[in-house]
Amino acid sequence: MARCSPTDKYTLVKGLIKNREVVAVTGDGTNDGPALSEADVGFAMGIAGTGVAKEASDIIVLDDNFKSIVKAVSWGRNVYDSISKFLVFQLTVNIVAITISIIAYLLFTALNIYGVQAAARIELMVTIIAVAGLLLFSFVALPEIQFSMLSKNSLPNGVAGIFAAIPFAIWFFLGIEGIANLAEEAVNPKRTMYRGFLSALFTLIILCCLTFISSNGVAGWEKIVMLPDGTTNDAPLPMALAQLGYGKDLIYQVLILVGIFGLIASFHGLMLAAGRSSFEFSKSGYGPGFLNKLSARFNTPARSLIVNMFIGIACLFTGKTGELITISVFGALTLYILSMTAVIRLRKKEPDLNRPFRVSPFPATPILA
Secondary structure: OOOOOHHHHHHHHHHHHHOOOOOEEEEOOHHHHHHHHHOOEEEEEOOOOOHHHHHHOOEEEOOOOHHHHHHHHHHHHHHHHHHHHHHHHHHHHHHHHHHHHHHHHHHHHHHHHHOHHHHHHHHHHHHHHHHHHHHHHHHHHHHHOOHHHHHOOOOOOHHHHHHHHHHHHHHHHOOHHHHHHHHHHOOOHHHHHHHHHHHHHHHHHHHHHHHHHHHHHHHOHHHHHEOOOOOEOOOHHHHHHHHOOOOOOHHHHHHHHHHHHHHHHHHHHHHHHHHHHHHHHHHOOOOOHHHHOOOOOOOOOHHHHHHHHHHHHHHHOOOOHHHHHHHHHHHHHHHHHHHHHHHHHHHHHOOOOOOOOOOOOOOHHHHHO
């Protein structure tokens, strides 16, 4: 359409769009403004184009070369395809992860409602598998460690870094107080509580030391924490195995599989304790009254477990794992401080109360704790 009027150009573009075509218009003059503005994509000439044409367009061709338009289309499609692929990947991964997590919550909540004996047996089974996995890792890594690696760049953030890392160190032992929540359901709590606490502490301390030395001793902490692009890695043990030459072989795969059992043991153990804590809190009159009712059929704190399940599922959607760990540790430390204060006050307020457990030496132990 040579020498057509601005109205003709505008009408042509509008008609093509009405027929569901994707329209691009090139122009350089003021009279091209309406068509450039109406088109899906308006290209204005950067050298010869007027200010009105540039203002009405979406893209300015800086060199006034029509070949640059082909390049712009190619780049645009590439960006669009990349965004599409990224969104599909992210949605797929997140939906699968959230779905599996919700199913896990439902299964373990149902297991805890069914009864503490069944729940404790499952917990013991997955814990044994997880501990075996850490022992296997230590068995493979310990012969290869270099003690000089344990002190290599040990304080990258100075002394302040120690305090920043403490919440994650406490997280390793967090939840051990949950053993006490099962005192009412134990056959002989005076004997079994001692055994439970001491065996749990011994296991955790040994595993903590073994895992720390065998992972960091392989090539230093930076090699198992920092990725090549400078970001941090959440799976240091597989990276430590990779440093030893175990790529994707059987030991590597077994360790990753066993790591899942460790997560299940931690997840289930905290769920077990949380349900009892909520129940006891409400039973003492400090929480909602409807939570202090036991299931008539199973004689377990079903309501507390279900409420905790919904809170946990809500937390899943935040995606803030690190922040949630810090909040959890802060909550636990607050609980520990209040507990120790309560021990000292109760001893003073009720000196003649029957006490199956001795705190020795008193009050040094609770004050130190």
